[in-house]
Amino acid sequence: MTRAAAEEWLAQDPDPATRAELRALLDAGDEAALADRFAGRLEFGTAGLRGELGAGPNRMNRVTVMRAAAGLAARLLEEAADEPPGVVIGYDARHNSERFALDTAAVLTGAGLTAWLLPGPLPTPVLAHAVGYLGADAGVMVTASHNPPRDNGYKVYWGDGAQIVPPLDTEISAAIDAVGRVDELPLGTGWTVLGDEIVEAYLHGLSRLPLGTARDVRVAYTPLHGVGRDVLLRAFRWTGLPAPAVVAEQAEPDPDFPTVAFPNPEEPGAMDLVLELAEASGSDLVIANDPDADRCAVAVPAPDGGLRPLTGDELGGLLAEYVLGRTHGTDRLVATTIVSSSLLGRIAAAHRVRSAVTLTGFKWLMRAAAPADRLVFAYEEALGYCVGGDDGPVVHDKDGIGAALAVAALAAQARLDGRTLADLLDDQARRHGLHATAQLSVRLPDPELIAAASAALRREPPKALAGRAVTAVDDLTQGLAGLPPTEGLRLRLADGARVVVRPSGTEPKLKCYLEVVTPVTGDVAAARTRAAADLAALRTALEETLALP
Incomplete structure (x- = not known):
């Protein structure tokens, strides 16, 4: 049956390369490859x-x-x-x-x-x-x-x-x-x-973002062999921001992504070259887009030297405050996803605007607004951001170019004020508590292993993790707070901590999202140390509970 299907496919395939691939498999009798x-x-x-x-x-x-x-x-x-x-x-x-x-x-x-x-x-x-x-x-x-x-x-x-x-x-x-x-x-x-008028129309939309007037910022940038460079450089020029220094080895589009193991700025090592460029050039800010430039990753100088990448949640919190401080009206809405930090809700409450939580993915975030709402900002922890202004979003999807403009303008304003983005993160922690997040991501090429791990956790959820009592278990397949059903489980823990476990929608991975909330009563650095230890313990406990290979 497989050979017959392959012959039928071969007869209609217009591509010489895939026809040759299929003919070679048929001639070799490679039944396993054909079945795959x-x-x-x-x-x-x-x-x-x-x-x-x-x-x-x-x-x-x-x-x-x-x-x-x-x-x-x-x-x-x-x-x-x-x-x-x-x-x-x-x-x-x-x-x-x-x-x-x-x-x-x-x-x-x-x-x-x-x-x-x-x-x-x-x-x-x-x-x-x-x-x-x-x-x-x-x-x-x-x-x-x-x-x-x-x-x-x-x-x-x-x-x-x-x-x-x-x-x-x-x-x-x-x-x-x-x-x-x-x-x-x-x-x-x-x-x-x-x-080119279609690109100019997009750039014109970006120029209407609430980017302030501060422009003194030095940026190191990489498009990770993708298509972001030329449009990002034009966007910086259109909005009066200085041209970033670009990683030469990753500047041109290259579908083989030769300098990275995975062309994803979340992956270890993917940002090494742009971090080196930033150190050498004395940059205030490091920006990376993924290959299609809908995501934006950022690193900043650390108080004790060197550069540290911001998590998606950290950048989401900074951009939310930036946008809310430069837009107006009680009908404003900010939105994030069920696996992202709970910090956004506290920021929204402080600004007296509404926040919404959706399922993962910008397809849901861009539909978070009720008829009376005006969405001005949305983000998900996987480095996706939609930055809007008083007239709403420029793009109804995540936009790594618009996010890059906003964070560069934010860094320029902080520099003008004698501050850094690290300082602004500490300010947020003092106001709202330190919301620290981390991920445990396990690549499992067999979908049955992913499904089995999820099912086992649903059947027998833990009563405690890392010494924190599990206070509630939310089965996302049953729908939650008006959200559509989706595969996943949320464990709510004592002291505001939580764990969400779900299969990735785009990769063969089981993804676990961890959050702890640490009150800041004194030194923020000490609170960060405590939060990092709590996250590490939670991660270890979760690994033991899942017992994955």
Whole structure:
């Protein structure tokens, strides 16, 4: 059966490279490799598609992409009125990204839709902004973000400029299932290739952010071999910020990401080169984007010398206070996710505005606002930030370029005031208590191991962790405080601590999010030492409880 499916796939595949790969496996009789490619298929969900490049339905390839485009077209046509639906398509610099974008444009126009193609490899937030700017009905971004070089992906946005949520994902997935052979799809040629005006429109939006007037800041920057550099440099120039020093070895887009093991600024070692550049150049601030520039990582000079990366929660707290101090109105809303720090709620209360907590992912964060709310800031601990102003967000998604501008402006203002970002973090700890967070992330390539670990914890949750009583267990599959059901478990512990355990939505990992809240009654450094010890003990206790290999 697998060989027959492979032969059928081979007959419709337009790509010489994947045809050659599949023919070689068939000729060699490599049943295991064939089964790996044909025993399942990449599932289309709220993150779209993401997976390893190669032949077959369980890989990212031209057939998979054309089927996805045809399914998206069918779903859009279901609710089309007089005008054909319009879709804007973007792509990064990964292997096959441009080819997948062109195939998408051909399938969409062949189905009678209007398609616009971004003018070259560009950051994901440019695509997300373009959806709203053009009044498109949907957007497609071909990217695997910070995944390894062998991967690619297909992210879908709806007409509001935000990533899709249920039930749209299942509706599009069903439409994809109904697609026949791709060599029988009608293909068009009438799409529009956009010019630089689409990038300028995005930059104009960023220039309206509440960035203050202070501009004296020295920044070291890396795009991690991705597509962020040129747009970020233009954004700094547009807003009057000094041009950052850029890591030469990582400045040009390179789909093989040769200087890093994983092109993710959260991974150990990924920021080593930009930290070296910052030390050598005496920079006040270190900024890294992930390869599609929708995430932003930051490091700052430490009080005792050297540079220390900020956690996503630390930068989220700083940016929240910065935005709330420069926007106005009691209808303002700030939002974060269930796995992020509880600090944002305390910051919002101090500013007398509402805060919201959503499931993980910006698809949920961008829908956190009730009709009476005006979202001005949202973040998730995985280095994703949406910075807005009094007129709301520039991009209805995470935006690593906008976040870079905001943190550079914040650092410039702190420098003008004779302060540092480290000082501002200490100020927050004194006002709200020290909210310290950490992660335990376990890569488990077998999905059954991830599911088994989650199920075991649900069946028998611990009564205590690291000497802290577990005061409540929240099963996220049952929904929580009005949130949609999702796979995961939250353990609430004594003294405001908590642990959330969930499978990653984009990688084969079990992810655990830890938080402790330490009152600050004296020296903040001493409180940080206590919090670090508490987090380490909690991490060890959780590892023992999960008993993972």
